[in-house]
Amino acid sequence: MTKRSWLTGSPAAAVILPIIGLAAAIALWWLATVVFSIQPYLLPTPWDVVVKFFDQPGALLSETGTSLLETIEGFLLAIVIGVPIALLIVRSVVLERLVYPLLLMVNSIPKVAIAPLLVVWMGFGQWPKIVMVLLMCFFPIVISTAQGMKSTPTELVELMRSLNATRAQEFFKLRLRYAMPQIFTGFKVAISLAVIGAVIGEFVGATKGLGYVIQQSGASADTTLAFAAIMLLSVMSIVLFYGLVLLEHLLLPWAQEKR
Amino acid sequence: MIRLDGVGQVFDGREGRVTALEKIDLHVRGGEFVTLIGRSGCGKSTLLRLIAGLLPPTSGSVQVAEEPVTGPRRDVSFMFQRPALLPWRSVLSNVMLPVEIDKGSDRGKAAYRDRAHQLLELVGLQGFERRLPHELSGGMQQRVSLCRSLIRDPQVMLMDEPFSALDALTRTELSEELQRIKMELATTIVFVTHSIEEAVVLADRVVVLTPRPGRMREVVDIDIPRPRSLAQNAYVTEVAKISARLHALLSEKDSEDRR
Numbered sequence: 001m002t003k004r005s006w007l008t009g010s011p012a013a014a015v016i017l018p019i020i021g022l023a024a025a026i027a028l029w030w031l032a033t034v035v036f037s038i039q040p041y042l043l044p045t046p047w048d049v050v051v052k053f054f055d056q057p058g059a060l061l062s063e064t065g066t067s068l069l070e071t072i073e074g075f076l077l078a079i080v081i082g083v084p085i086a087l088l089i090v091r092s093v094v095l096e097r098l099v100y101p102l103l104l105m106v107n108s109i110p111k112v113a114i115a116p117l118l119v120v121w122m123g124f125g126q127w128p129k130i131v132m133v134l135l136m137c138f139f140p141i142v143i144s145t146a147q148g149m150k151s152t153p154t155e156l157v158e159l160m161r162s163l164n165a166t167r168a169q170e171f172f173k174l175r176l177r178y179a180m181p182q183i184f185t186g187f188k189v190a191i192s193l194a195v196i197g198a199v200i201g202e203f204v205g206a207t208k209g210l211g212y213v214i215q216q217s218g219a220s221a222d223t224t225l226a227f228a229a230i231m232l233l234s235v236m237s238i239v240l241f242y243g244l245v246l247l248e249h250l251l252l253p254w255a256q257e258k259r
Numbered sequence: 260m261i262r263l264d265g266v267g268q269v270f271d272g273r274e275g276r277v278t279a280l281e282k283i284d285l286h287v288r289g290g291e292f293v294t295l296i297g298r299s300g301c302g303k304s305t306l307l308r309l310i311a312g313l314l315p316p317t318s319g320s321v322q323v324a325e326e327p328v329t330g331p332r333r334d335v336s337f338m339f340q341r342p343a344l345l346p347w348r349s350v351l352s353n354v355m356l357p358v359e360i361d362k363g364s365d366r367g368k369a370a371y372r373d374r375a376h377q378l379l380e381l382v383g384l385q386g387f388e389r390r391l392p393h394e395l396s397g398g399m400q401q402r403v404s405l406c407r408s409l410i411r412d413p414q415v416m417l418m419d420e421p422f423s424a425l426d427a428l429t430r431t432e433l434s435e436e437l438q439r440i441k442m443e444l445a446t447t448i449v450f451v452t453h454s455i456e457e458a459v460v461l462a463d464r465v466v467v468l469t470p471r472p473g474r475m476r477e478v479v480d481i482d483i484p485r486p487r488s489l490a491q492n493a494y495v496t497e498v499a500k501i502s503a504r505l506h507a508l509l510s511e512k513d514s515e516d517r518r
């Protein structure tokens with residue numbers, strides 16, 4: 001740690017700076033509502049939103065729990081399906097050419113458009129939501145895993161060969177390990193999309209979850225409630241994202257330090 | 260120890276066929292230190308990879324220890340221009356990699372661990388066993404790589420420009436260490452370099468290759484007494500004389516007249 005300034009170097013700044021940024025944004029929001037004297041049904045003040053939450057914290061938290069569960073389940077499912085598919089794609093050019101355009105096509109479909117279809121196919125339970133999350137997360141996870149698996153430096157492959165490593169050893173001791181940072185990058189992109197997927201899923205044929213709350217508050221013009229739900233979604237997103245960052249730090253200390 | 264008879268290598272590259280090596284007849288005795296020089300692209304790395312069993316020759320035969328080479332051998336180690344360390348492994352566990360990969364090693368793991376500590380001490384890295392590669396300088400990383408290639412007491416060491424990415428001082432130190440290790444272990448070494456001086460200082464014999472396709476232009480015996488050094492050298496004039504000769508051999512443009 002040579003001549004880096006306090007702002008970029010110290011761990012305290014890494015925590016304080018985002019908080020300052022957040023506080024400034026909230027202050028601006030507040031200022032806007034006051035200066036332009038905006039009606040609460042158009043844009044509530046931050047304070048209104050906080051009050052709204054504490055009106056019924058239990059109910060809102062339980063809705064958050066529902067969305068959180070769907071998000072995590074869909075995300076894990078995307079990992080369980082996406083990572084092996086990526087590994088297969090990397091192994092075989094034929095498979096890559098066969099599957100890649102298909103993946104691209106599925107990914108390019110506007111997910112909102114198929115939300116009602118999922119309900120038709122899977123009913124009103126949590127499955128259409130989980131599948132929606134899966135659809136959102138799947139692509140970045142496959143892409144980054146495939147990319148990571150292709151990024152092994154040739155000299156390391158040659159080293160393993162010169163040591164007479166088996167295919168399995170080369171895979172587990174080298175390629176997969178080397179791909180981990182890139183796989184994690186995919187996870188971090190996917191987790192934010194996962195939350196969006198859960199909300200889209202809950203917009204259609206749902207009876208609970210934060211997406212459902214937002215939908216309902218729209219119908220009853222309760223903008224403040226919608227904002228409270230949105231805030232909870234943001235918090236959920238942030239917590240999930242930084243949870244992954246923390247996990248990466250613990251599992252791949254060697255990758256962090258490289259920067 | 261190493262025997263090449265009429266070895267040729269032709270690659271089917273994208274821009275047609277490339278004859279990398281042609282009519283290579285080389286016999287390296289046990290315990291001998293042979294350096295290999297030639298212009299870049301003349302097939303030096305290819306020659307090492309043939310001896311290492313990483314590549315089957317398109318013509319001729321390659322033998323190590325009186326046996327035809329069919330694949331990488333346990334008693335042959337390869338060292339690359341770059342350290343090729345696994346970034347998530349500590350120094351010690353990088354050195355232990357060959358032992359870990361080849362489960363059928365003759366000694367117990369504990370014995371190898373002792374040997375690893377011994378080797379790390381030999382190259383001045385005691386106390387760094389738990390460090391990760393990125394915490395070390397380039398020279399230190401290459402020392403780790405050297406320890407790794409020594410861990411199984413190889414009969415033959417193949418070294419592909421191992422010091423070329425290092426600063427002059429580190430390179431001088433390492434070439435002295437290598438000579439010491441070689442004297443102690445009586446290893447047979449084939450060492451590729453593009454530094455003429457390094458080739459002279461290290462070698463018992465220098466093999467000069469012609470540019471594309473690589474053929475053997477000349478084999479030069481070096482009779483200067485050891486230990487030799489790139490730094491303070493009691494035999495400056497001898498080294499200079501041979502270097503000048505090698506330089507002339509390398510810059511001769513005609514490769515046809517020596518067929």
Ligand SMILES: Nc1ncnc2c1ncn2[C@@H]1O[C@H](COP(=O)(O)OP(=O)(O)O)[C@@H](O)[C@H]1O
Pocket residue numbers: 270271272277278279297298299300301302303304305306
């Ligand atoms: N795997 C390969 N496929 C096609 N051509 C290759 C391959 N490896 C090496 N070559 C070609 O063979 C020649 C010798 O390469 P190399 O042995 O790396 O040279 P050097 O190590 O002396 O610089 C070069 O022309 C190179 O382009």
Ligand SMILES: [Mg+2]
Pocket residue numbers: 303304305419
């Ligand atoms: Mg080379």
